[in-house]
Amino acid sequence: MDCWFPGYNVRDAKAFKKILDLLASPDGKNISMIFVMFTPGFSAALAAAPETLPNGIHPRRVFKNDSKHGGHFHIRFATRNP
Numbered sequence: 001m002d003c004w005f006p007g008y009n010v011r012d013a014k015a016f017k018k019i020l021d022l023l024a025s026p027d028g029k030n031i032s033m034i035f036v037m038f039t040p041g042f043s044a045a046l047a048a049a050p051e052t053l054p055n056g057i058h059p060r061r062v063f064k065n066d067s068k069h070g071g072h073f074h075i076r077f078a079t080r081n082p
């Protein structure tokens with residue numbers, strides 16, 4: 001699923017926090033991967049994030065650096081269609 005919000009394209013620590021909040025929400029448990037074209041600020045924020053979120057998600061296992069995701073980020077859900 002392609003996603004975007006105002007401020008995403010700079011992909012700074014603030015943008016990271018916004019996506020992390022989504023990952024930390026109850027729905028975050030259904031997210032298996034998030035593709036982002038990392039910036040140095042984004043990478044630093046990810047490195048500084050907690051190892052495990054309260055919902056059991058490990059942010060550093062979910063975020064993937066991908067060069068095609070500078071203009072939007074991409075969420076892959078773990079839930080498969082029956």
Ligand SMILES: [Zn+2]
Binds near residue numbers: 001002069072074
């Ligand atoms: Zn995408």
